[in-house]
Every structure is written in structure tokens, then in C-alpha cells.
Amino acid sequence: MTTATELKLPRLVTALPGPKAKQVVEYDAKYVSPSYTRDYPLVAKRGHGALIEDVDGNTFLDFSAGIAVCSTGHSHPKVVSAIQKQAAELIHMSGTDFFYESLPRFAERLSKTVPGAEAKRVYFGNSGTEAVEAAMKLARYATRRDKFIAFYGCFHGRTMGALSLTASKAVQRKGFGALLAGVEHIPYPYAYRCPLGHTAETCGEEILELLERDLFKRLFDPEDVAGIIIEPVQGEGGYVPAPKFFLQELQRICRQHGILLIVDEVQSGMGRTGKWWACEHAGIEPDILCSAKGIASGMPLGAVVARASLMDWRPGAHASTFGGNPVCVAAAMATMDLLESEYIENARRMGEFLFRRAADWTQKFRIVGDVRGRGLMIGVEIVHDQRTKEKAPELRNKIVQLAFQKGLLILGAGDTSVRLSPPLLIDEEQADFAVRTLEECFREVGKN
Ligand SMILES: Cc1ncc(COP(=O)(O)O)c(C=O)c1O
Numbered sequence: 001m002t003t004a005t006e007l008k009l010p011r012l013v014t015a016l017p018g019p020k021a022k023q024v025v026e027y028d029a030k031y032v033s034p035s036y037t038r039d040y041p042l043v044a045k046r047g048h049g050a051l052i053e054d055v056d057g058n059t060f061l062d063f064s065a066g067i068a069v070c071s072t073g074h075s076h077p078k079v080v081s082a083i084q085k086q087a088a089e090l091i092h093m094s095g096t097d098f099f100y101e102s103l104p105r106f107a108e109r110l111s112k113t114v115p116g117a118e119a120k121r122v123y124f125g126n127s128g129t130e131a132v133e134a135a136m137k138l139a140r141y142a143t144r145r146d147k148f149i150a151f152y153g154c155f156h157g158r159t160m161g162a163l164s165l166t167a168s169k170a171v172q173r174k175g176f177g178a179l180l181a182g183v184e185h186i187p188y189p190y191a192y193r194c195p196l197g198h199t200a201e202t203c204g205e206e207i208l209e210l211l212e213r214d215l216f217k218r219l220f221d222p223e224d225v226a227g228i229i230i231e232p233v234q235g236e237g238g239y240v241p242a243p244k245f246f247l248q249e250l251q252r253i254c255r256q257h258g259i260l261l262i263v264d265e266v267q268s269g270m271g272r273t274g275k276w277w278a279c280e281h282a283g284i285e286p287d288i289l290c291s292a293k294g295i296a297s298g299m300p301l302g303a304v305v306a307r308a309s310l311m312d313w314r315p316g317a318h319a320s321t322f323g324g325n326p327v328c329v330a331a332a333m334a335t336m337d338l339l340e341s342e343y344i345e346n347a348r349r350m351g352e353f354l355f356r357r358a359a360d361w362t363q364k365f366r367i368v369g370d371v372r373g374r375g376l377m378i379g380v381e382i383v384h385d386q387r388t389k390e391k392a393p394e395l396r397n398k399i400v401q402l403a404f405q406k407g408l409l410i411l412g413a414g415d416t417s418v419r420l421s422p423p424l425l426i427d428e429e430q431a432d433f434a435v436r437t438l439e440e441c442f443r444e445v446g447k448n
Helices: 019-031 079-090 101-112 130-145 158-167 200-219 244-257 277-283 326-358 393-405 428-447
Strands: 044-048 051-054 060-063 120-125 147-151 181-188 226-231 260-264 288-291 304-309 368-374 377-385 412-413 417-420
Touching: 019 079, 051 288, 051 412, 079 326, 101 120, 101 304, 120 130, 120 181, 130 158, 130 260, 130 288, 130 304, 147 158, 181 200, 181 412, 200 288, 226 244, 244 260, 260 377, 277 304, 326 368, 326 428, 368 412, 393 417
Parallel strands: 147 181, 147 226, 226 260, 260 288
Antiparallel strands: 044 051, 051 060, 120 304, 288 304, 368 377, 377 417, 412 417
């Protein structure tokens, strides 16, 4: 009989959730913070490649990768071995007070993947929100300015500074009082639903005009703005890529006014879009780049990369006890080896494969309004009516549930989209299974 680790596709052996999963869900409700948003009762036990086995022995194909984290798949043997080797040698010493060689070695390697000729330095934290927090502090410190501009729909994290930039869902801010002053938001160039009501072609231009004509004239003098932060592909907002020209123009505007361009690549980074960084698709050179999630295959690590002349803050200005912990760095090095040797290219190829297969979805399924993204960062927008584009969050939620019942793990994103963010090692058979399963879901949900 095939064992779970030899499987390539799902195998369901109980009704879902199974009896053990039910128990864990009840247990969890008693002791774990209810602030988490679990869409369905997947109780993971072990993972292998793109597959997850639950506590009842059901195997699922994972097109969520632990929210775009497990870039090299679950428990890749090379990542596991790097973690084990490092853990046996040195688990922690704190890079903030002591030295260990792997830290500069990884910093050098990581910084060389980031566009821009100037040498760079890296600050290490433990998560995406910490990376954004550090980027904000660095931008203020380096420019001696205090204002920020961010985009509606973007998600940058949940600590107080990063939350001030986040404009994703009101529930993320509700009840927490006043956030950081000096942050303004402008619309994101969301071609399918231009927030200014313009056409997809002119949407980005109008937003840039709004920035220069209104925001810089009426709210913030550009000379007071420390940074503009953007996700090159909006993640939580629905997997929406910003057009190339938009990012290029944003860079021009930033340079014109001495504003730092901060790209948040926490979700889009580390190979997911078929290049190391999504900003490379637009040929821009960010001043500060934030990374986390996929950087260490599931170990907690966040990194901020900036030009060396910019990241020139004093000892004591910013630090974190665990940031750049040796075990996480070992996992990140192994992750980079795998991404470099095969998985970035695989993400590009499999992304093309999926986009080819999804090319006729808007013709075949009346509830599919838009399919967009880059590489293995794909958003499918679900609507009631393709003409009016009426949002259909309840249908989207049904699709997510139904996919789970069929053995495919996906997550929602934005108001009414489904996101596909599999590990970067999926093959055609797995991509084909995902396509067929999603098509079944669209058919079944679209009937009602
Ligand atoms: C673009 C982006 N930035 C920041 C974050 C925050 O990361 P973390 O949850 O690791 O704090 C996320 C998380 O989803 C993200 O997608």
C-alpha cells in the first residue's frame, strides 16, 4: 500500500473533519486565542512536499503552503537536515550582542539577490510585521522625516506601527484605538476594480496623479514623507499585481522627493513569482525591501534589506533577541540553495502552466470574474455577475470549503478572491489536480 509520504495527490479516508480532528478543534477552542481565523477544520499532523496529512490519516494537496510560507514544501529533507545539524551545534547566541559567521554569510547572500548596484546590509527579525516595523524605523531614522504613505487593501502586519500601514480589513484595527499618526492611504492600482472608477488601462495613472496633485498638495508636503510602502503584488488584498509602469513611476516620484520606496515582499518574495522578488518584474530598485514568510521554509525569520549607506544606524538603535537565530538562518540558507537550483524556475514554469489552464475560466464559469497574479501567486476573483462585478464572498467561502472537502487546501484573499499559493515544488500532476478540483468547485457553487 502507498504510504502517505509516497503520495502525490490527496487521499481522503474519513468524512471531514475526522473524529480526531473534531477533538482537536474543540480542545483548541478552550485554550487558544479566538482571534485566529480558521476557515476549515484542517488539523495538520505531518507534511511532505506539497502534501499535508491530518490527524485522521487524510492527505491533502496544499495550495496554501501555510500562508505562502513553505516555499520548499513541507519538511524538505535538506531543510530538515540543515536545521538538525545547526540545532546540535548552536541554537542561540543572539546576533544583537555576539557574532556567528552564518549571519553575515546569509546577509551577504540575501542582499545579493536584491536589485541595485550598491552594497547592502540586512537587519534580522522574526516575522513580517517585525520586518515592516524595522523598515519604518529605518526610514524615519535615515530621512529624519516622519510620514508614510501606504495603499488601501495592503496588509503589512499587526503590530502597532505596521498596523498603521495596513488597510486590509477594519476588523484588524477595530478596538485598538489610535494608531501611528502621519500615515495616509491611497488606492492600489487594482485593474479589475479600479478604486477611482476608471478603466484598467488608466487606473494607475489616475492614482499617481491623485498622489501628486492632491495628497502632496493638501495633506503631506513630500519633503515630510519618509517612505511610501507598497506590496508589488498585493497578498491579503486578493493577489493583485501592481502594473509595471505604476511601480516604475512610483520609484521616479520617490526619487524626485527624497522619499524612500519600501517594498513589502513578505508574501510575494523569495521566488514565489518566478523571480527572487516580485519588484524585479518591474525592474525597480527599492530603497528598502521587507521579507519574511517563505524565506526560511517555515522557521521564523524576517529580514530588511537596504542600501548600506541607508542602513547606517547607531548601535542600539534597533535590535531583536531572536532575530537571525542560527537555526532559522541555517534553514534559510538551505531554502536559498533549493530556490536557486530549481524551485524559482519551477514556480515560473508551474505558474505559466496554471495560467494557461485557467485562461478560459472567465468564459467557462460565470462566477469567475478575474484571474491574475504572477508565478505561483494566483488570485481568482469570484463574482455574482461578470458584467456588474458584484462581489460574491459567500460563494468564495463555499469554494474554499468545498475544495477542502475534495482534498485541496486553499485560502481566500481580499473581499471575494481565492488565492493559490502552493509550495514552489509542485509538479504538473499536482497543478492539474488543483485545476480540475477548482473547476468542479466553480461548477458546483455556480449552479446555485
Ligand atoms: C505583505 C505582508 N506583509 C507583512 C505581513 C505580516 O507578516 P507576519 O504575519 O509574519 O507578521 C504579511 C502577512 O500576511 C504580509 O502578507
